[in-house]
Amino acid sequence: MITWMQRHKKYLVVTIWISVIAFVGAGFVGWGAYDFNSDRATAVAKVGDRKISVQDFQLAYANHYNFYNNLLGGKLTQEKADEIGLEKMVLKSLMEEASLLSYADELGLQALDSEVKAKLAADQAFQEKGVFNKEIYYNAIKRMGISANEYEKSLKKQILLEKLQSALQLPATKSEIELFYSAILMQDKLEVAEVTIDKNSIKISEDEAKKFWEENKNSYMSIKSYEIEYINVHPQDSTISEEELSAFFEENKHNYTDAEGKILKFEDAKESATKDFLLKNAKKEALKTYLAFKKGEIQAQDSKVVFDNDISFPVNELRGIAVGETLKPIEQGDAYLIVKINKINEPSPKSYEEAKNEVMQELYASKFEEELNKYAQTQVATFKGENIGFVSRDSMVKILGMDEASSVDFINYIFDKKERVGYKISGEKALLYRVLEQKLLPSKQSDKYASLIEENVLQSKQAELNQNLIKKLTERYESEQYYKGK
Numbered sequence: 001m002i003t004w005m006q007r008h009k010k011y012l013v014v015t016i017w018i019s020v021i022a023f024v025g026a027g028f029v030g031w032g033a034y035d036f037n038s039d040r041a042t043a044v045a046k047v048g049d050r051k052i053s054v055q056d057f058q059l060a061y062a063n064h065y066n067f068y069n070n071l072l073g074g075k076l077t078q079e080k081a082d083e084i085g086l087e088k089m090v091l092k093s094l095m096e097e098a099s100l101l102s103y104a105d106e107l108g109l110q111a112l113d114s115e116v117k118a119k120l121a122a123d124q125a126f127q128e129k130g131v132f133n134k135e136i137y138y139n140a141i142k143r144m145g146i147s148a149n150e151y152e153k154s155l156k157k158q159i160l161l162e163k164l165q166s167a168l169q170l171p172a173t174k175s176e177i178e179l180f181y182s183a184i185l186m187q188d189k190l191e192v193a194e195v196t197i198d199k200n201s202i203k204i205s206e207d208e209a210k211k212f213w214e215e216n217k218n219s220y221m222s223i224k225s226y227e228i229e230y231i232n233v234h235p236q237d238s239t240i241s242e243e244e245l246s247a248f249f250e251e252n253k254h255n256y257t258d259a260e261g262k263i264l265k266f267e268d269a270k271e272s273a274t275k276d277f278l279l280k281n282a283k284k285e286a287l288k289t290y291l292a293f294k295k296g297e298i299q300a301q302d303s304k305v306v307f308d309n310d311i312s313f314p315v316n317e318l319r320g321i322a323v324g325e326t327l328k329p330i331e332q333g334d335a336y337l338i339v340k341i342n343k344i345n346e347p348s349p350k351s352y353e354e355a356k357n358e359v360m361q362e363l364y365a366s367k368f369e370e371e372l373n374k375y376a377q378t379q380v381a382t383f384k385g386e387n388i389g390f391v392s393r394d395s396m397v398k399i400l401g402m403d404e405a406s407s408v409d410f411i412n413y414i415f416d417k418k419e420r421v422g423y424k425i426s427g428e429k430a431l432l433y434r435v436l437e438q439k440l441l442p443s444k445q446s447d448k449y450a451s452l453i454e455e456n457v458l459q460s461k462q463a464e465l466n467q468n469l470i471k472k473l474t475e476r477y478e479s480e481q482y483y484k485g486k
Helices: 001-009 054-071 078-083 086-107 113-122 132-145 148-168 174-185 206-219 242-255 266-294 352-379 403-417 443-476
Strands: 045-049 050-053 187-197 226-231 302-307 330-332 335-345 386-392 421-426 430-442 480-481
Touching: 050 054, 054 086, 078 174, 078 403, 086 148, 086 443, 086 480, 113 148, 132 148, 132 242, 148 443, 174 187, 174 443, 187 226, 187 352, 187 403, 206 352, 226 266, 242 266, 242 403, 242 430, 266 335, 352 421, 352 430, 386 421, 403 421, 403 430
Parallel strands: none
Antiparallel strands: 045 050, 045 480, 187 386, 187 430, 226 302, 226 335, 330 335, 421 430
């Protein structure tokens, strides 16, 4: 594991994931089983007095996706992310984070504005020649799709968690370091194999599915939707002087950057600047149209039903708006959108027929894993597999045709277990293992890892303390989870 620790050292620090760290393009996620009512429309969960917003979840998901995608060399797909339960991992992480933040609030810890400024100034992602650059900062958060205020609120969360971690930090003892040496520098000689079961052996009757739905029907909710009518106001073609356009560009040039965040030259940004200039000039006409539409003097161009998970539509603008209200012009692509809400359809339990596909998938996955576990238990004691020789936590190898990241995960799973024989469920397969022999890395080779191992003792103690604290805080603070995840 030494190479892995060196390679991913910054991720081993025991902190809870902060959603704003990542500058990624993983996009927003799909949505499944809601449990929202009108008071919960903007949150996926709540712990104590702290709500976890939909945007918090989306950014945290993108952050996690980016991390695992990097580990897999850019080969993570949405299907693979769903297979490993990434959404549920993110929800769990955010709820743990919220419980720690609630505890920090209770202790009276605070994140000061001056500390946020210092953190921003020290972030190399926002620096040019070692100095904080506002333009780079604003361009970066614009690409993330959030405001400076939202980003800085998230930094305050990070600062609070860091203060809490610092207050709870414990030193490493000599005996703990020695134990860690043995655990980290141990090498195992392994025999491995993989088994699975026939997918067609899993049978689900209609009665069984209906019973499962009855017991879990509140997990299968319709998605909140809005019945709207709207008008699009497009810019009118007009002649723009070079002077007007140049002045507009100078005033707004921080909006025109290349992939590295550098401001484009006027000529390179001219086409985009022209569109933006025309759109800006169209706002006056859009406001006139809005007033006429609101008064009923003109009719809508069209109507549609918009679902709460529609990322192609500015749904955030609809949340919290009452039926019958008309929204002021919203910039949407190359036009202004004026919307009137005619009806809001709150989430409600789906009928069995509506939820049937989801029920079947979930029930199938549950039964498949149950049967695979049973089969693996019958095979694990007597299986004949491949002798792959000695491996350690440090080994970067490929086992049983798996990629390197999955192989390393399997190796670490084995080293975390006390049993010499066992198995791990991985997707639709059970990975069997048998430890044939063990040995320690020679002491001369181990000396060079002393400081790294001591650091990881501290991190492991902190992780243990965190988990125990989170268990206590889970009992201490009431929590509600509105979105179940995939």
